[in-house]
Amino acid sequence: MTIKFTQDHEYIRIEGQTGIVGITAYAQEQLGDIVFVELPAIGKTVKKGDETAVVESVKAASEIYAPVGGTIEATNEALGAEPAMVNQDPLGTGWMYQIHIEDPSELDGLMDEAAYADFIK
Amino acid sequence: MADTSPQDLKTVPLNDVHVALGGRMVPFGGYSLPVQYPTGIITEHKWTREHAGLFDVSHMGPSFLLLNEKSGDPDADHAAIAALVEPLICGDIKGLKPGQIRYTLLLNETGGALDDLMIARPADPDWAGSLYIVVNAGTKDADFARIAGASAGKATLNRADNCALLALQGPDAVAVLSSLIPEVAELGFMTYRSFPWNGTVLVIARSGYTGEDGFEILVEPEHAKAFWDALTLDGRVKPIGLGARDSLRLEAGLPLYGHDLDETISPTEAGLNFAVSKRRREAADFPGAARILKEYGGELSRVRVGLLVDGAPAREGAEILDASGAVIGKVTSGGFSPSLSRAIALGFVPPDHAAVGTKLSVSVRGRSQSAEVAALPFVPHRYYRKPV
Numbered sequence: 001m002t003i004k005f006t007q008d009h010e011y012i013r014i015e016g017q018t019g020i021v022g023i024t025a026y027a028q029e030q031l032g033d034i035v036f037v038e039l040p041a042i043g044k045t046v047k048k049g050d051e052t053a054v055v056e057s058v059k060a061a062s063e064i065y066a067p068v069g070g071t072i073e074a075t076n077e078a079l080g081a082e083p084a085m086v087n088q089d090p091l092g093t094g095w096m097y098q099i100h101i102e103d104p105s106e107l108d109g110l111m112d113e114a115a116y117a118d119f120i121k
Numbered sequence: 122m123a124d125t126s127p128q129d130l131k132t133v134p135l136n137d138v139h140v141a142l143g144g145r146m147v148p149f150g151g152y153s154l155p156v157q158y159p160t161g162i163i164t165e166h167k168w169t170r171e172h173a174g175l176f177d178v179s180h181m182g183p184s185f186l187l188l189n190e191k192s193g194d195p196d197a198d199h200a201a202i203a204a205l206v207e208p209l210i211c212g213d214i215k216g217l218k219p220g221q222i223r224y225t226l227l228l229n230e231t232g233g234a235l236d237d238l239m240i241a242r243p244a245d246p247d248w249a250g251s252l253y254i255v256v257n258a259g260t261k262d263a264d265f266a267r268i269a270g271a272s273a274g275k276a277t278l279n280r281a282d283n284c285a286l287l288a289l290q291g292p293d294a295v296a297v298l299s300s301l302i303p304e305v306a307e308l309g310f311m312t313y314r315s316f317p318w319n320g321t322v323l324v325i326a327r328s329g330y331t332g333e334d335g336f337e338i339l340v341e342p343e344h345a346k347a348f349w350d351a352l353t354l355d356g357r358v359k360p361i362g363l364g365a366r367d368s369l370r371l372e373a374g375l376p377l378y379g380h381d382l383d384e385t386i387s388p389t390e391a392g393l394n395f396a397v398s399k400r401r402r403e404a405a406d407f408p409g410a411a412r413i414l415k416e417y418g419g420e421l422s423r424v425r426v427g428l429l430v431d432g433a434p435a436r437e438g439a440e441i442l443d444a445s446g447a448v449i450g451k452v453t454s455g456g457f458s459p460s461l462s463r464a465i466a467l468g469f470v471p472p473d474h475a476a477v478g479t480k481l482s483v484s485v486r487g488r489s490q491s492a493e494v495a496a497l498p499f500v501p502h503r504y505y506r507k508p509v
Contacts, residue, residue, distance in 0.1 A: 032145075032364070033163040035457040036433045036464070038486070054486065056434050058162040058457050059364055061486075087161075 003091075004067065004107055005116035011091060012067040012099075014107065021067060022095040023055065023086065026120045031057040034086040039075040040097055046070065048106050053096050055086060064096065068106040074098040133179035134285045134342035135349055142360055149363055150258025152180035157362035165365040166459040169331055170500075173291040174361035175352055182261030183281040183324075183339050186272060188250035195219075198250030199242055205272040206240065206252065211388060211407040213398030214252070220244030220312040222326055225396050226388050227256075227264060232409020232416075233384040234391070235267070236260040237376065239328065244314045253313065253324065255286075255337075257378045285345035290335030290369070292503065293357040298325075298336055301351055305336065309507040319347060327505060330366060332373030332498055334505040371465060372458050374427055374497030380437055381425060381453040381467050389416035390469065392425045392497070423450060423469040427499055428483065430455065430464035431491040435483040441468050442482045442489060449474055452483060460500050466492070 002014045009027035012019040028034065036056035046052050046066040053064035075097045079085060086094035101107070111119060130153040133139075139146065144155025154177060157165060168174055186206065191198045203214035212225030222241040226234045241253040256264040261282065269278040289298055299306040302316050305325055313326035324339035340348045352358050367377070376382045376391055387409065388396050394417065401407050405414055428435070434456050441450040455466030466483065474481060479494040 032157055033161045035163075038433055054433070056457070058166075058368055058459070059156070061434070061436065 003113060004110035005113070005119070006065070006067045006110055007119065008065050009120075010064055010067050012107070012110070013091070013095075014101070017101050017104075018073065019068060019070070019099045019101050020095050021052070021064075021097050021099060022090055023064060024116070024120075025090050028087050028090045028094070031055060031062060033058050034083045037079040037083045037086060037096065039077075039079065040072045042072050042075060044072045046072065046099070055083075066099065067110060068099065068101050068103070070099040070102040072097055073100050131180075133177055134283075134345040135177055135179070138346060138349060139177065139360075144360070144362060150180040152258065154180055155360075155362040156364040158360055160359070162362065162364040162368060163459045165359065165361040166368050168359050169291045169333065169361055169365060169369055170460060171292065172357045172359070173289055173293040173297050173335075173355075174331070174365065175349070175358050176288040176290065176361050176363070176366050177285065178288050178337070178363075178366070179282070179285045180258035181282070181286055182256040182258065182264065183284065183286055184254050184256070184265060184268075185279045185281060186252045186254055186268060186276050187279065188276050189274070191250045195246040195249030202250050202252055202276060205276055206254075206268060207401070207407070209267060209271055209408065210238075210240070211397045211401055211413070212240065213400045214240055214242070216398070216400060217242040219246070219249075220314055222253075222311045222313055222328055223398075224311075225398075226382075226393065227267065228388075228408040229384055230408050232387040232412040234378070234382045234386055234388065235384055236264050237378055237382055237393075237396075238264065239326070241313050241326065244312070253326075259379055281339060284342055285340045285349075286337065287340065287345075287349065287352075288329055288331075288335060288337045288366075289352060289358070290329045290331040290333045290361075292334060294333070294335040295505065297352065297355045297357050300355065308336075310334075310504045319344070319351075323348070330373075330375060331369035332375070332500060332502045332504075333369075334503055368456060368459055371454060371456055371467065372460055372498065372500040373502060374467070374499060376425065376467070377454055386469075387413050387416055389413055390421060390423055390425065421472050424472050424475045425453075425467060426470055426475050427495040427497040428452070428455075428466040428468060428481065428492040429495045429499075430466055430483055432464065433485050433490065434464040435466045435485050435490065435492070439466070439468075440484040441470055441492070442484060443474055444480060446482075446489070449481070458499060465495070465499050470494075
């Protein structure tokens with residue numbers, strides 16, 4: 001299993017042709033308490049960098065961008081009732097959506113764990 | 122997710138305390154202040170509603186206006202100083218009892234709000250002929266210039282915004298503060314007095330911006346840390362950032378200047394008729410009286426309402442739509458209510474859409490979400506009422 005990171009603090013966990021997308025532990029800490037998550041429609045096709053979700057903290061709304069292009073296959077409906085899972089377990093139960101990766105070469109420009117750890121220092 | 126650089130911002134006397142506590146320092150009215158501590162806004166908000174929250178609001182503008190020449194008759198001196206500020210505002214200052222605080226508005230000639238502020242008459246007759254005035258951070262330089270200008274030659278305005286201004290708010294606030302200064306328990310809501318404490322003098326008002334019982338305390342900068350430490354030693358007290366202060370005041374239905382109030386908005390439109398004192402109304406002797414009295418009589422084009430919003434929070438600037446989809450107003454502040462676990466907002470709509478229960482909608486990111494006009498406050502006020 002591979003995990004990659006964007007400069008906008010999204011992660012994508014790659015399992016074959018599928019990616020699980022969410023925001024990093026660093027991002028959720030910066031945002032503070034998450035109170036609402038707007039998720040994309042299943043079946044929607046997105047390009048790399050498109051706005052795909054919105055997380056609302058008490059203070060403000062922040063856009064979540066697609067780390068790669070592809071088709072939305074599933075979303076984490078549990079966040080509707082419990083958006084705070086993004087704070088509690090951002091890389092686990094706080095995932096946002098699953099995307100079918102259109103072009104795996106788009107992953108090449110993303111950071112690996114070590115590079116991201118360096119990036120947020 | 123841009124990090125905010127606290128450079129070029131003014132710092133408050135307790136800056137190092139907030140940084141050491143892990144406060145996330147962001148700009149508020151030109152000052153670097155904590156929006157939250159590591160516990161987070163929701164926990165801080167709920168703690169304040171259940172126990173006692175300690176806020177640093179030293180960005181605000183406390184000041185004292187002092188008559189240059191006193192007659193020695195406390196009532197005459199109070200009347201003289203009241204007469205200097207009343208032409209700027211819609212409140213009855215002359216009629217304040219010793220120690221009483223009044224919430225009022227600084228108005229322009231067309232009745233728009235230049236600021237909302239607190240003006241208080243000292244309890245001690247030796248201090249008659251002075252007023253304790255607290256204005257908002259973003260407007261303080263202009264406000265102070267206006268007040269000083271109106272009283273030039275007759276009174277002197279002494280700024281006290283080098284001091285720390287702390288707010289202790291919540292149901293345990295009185296027990297906590299009276300463990301240090303027993304007499305504060307006798308202060309009525311919206312009254313203030315000065316109290317000696319550990320070699321300094323604290324100016325303590327029973328007031329606040331959360332809807333809870335509580336106090337706002339002015340303390341000299343060199344004594345601020347000792348006082349903060351004395352309060353936080355009490356297990357019922359936690360430091361609370363200005364993020365929770367905003368969510369608390371929103372639940373309490375209290376307007377925020379620069380958002381729910383600005384120089385186009387009158388006190389009547391903002392639902393603040395209580396701040397237009399009866400004596401001033403009858404005399405029609407305040408700025409913008411012609412407009413405000415007409416509005417008072419029912420000729421209004423917009424009024425401030427509370428909205429219960431379904432789904433994502435509707436933030437400032439979001440359009441408010443009627444049942445047919447026509448835009449009828451805008452949200453002026455909105456967010457998430459930790460007490461109600463839902464989105465709430467304040468905004469302005471025409472009076473025929475302002476009745477509690479009216480079904481409206483708000484536009485968030487181009488999509489329409491249901492909203493309903495709600496009674497204010499969203500969360501009941503629990504101010505202290507002195508037993509009679």
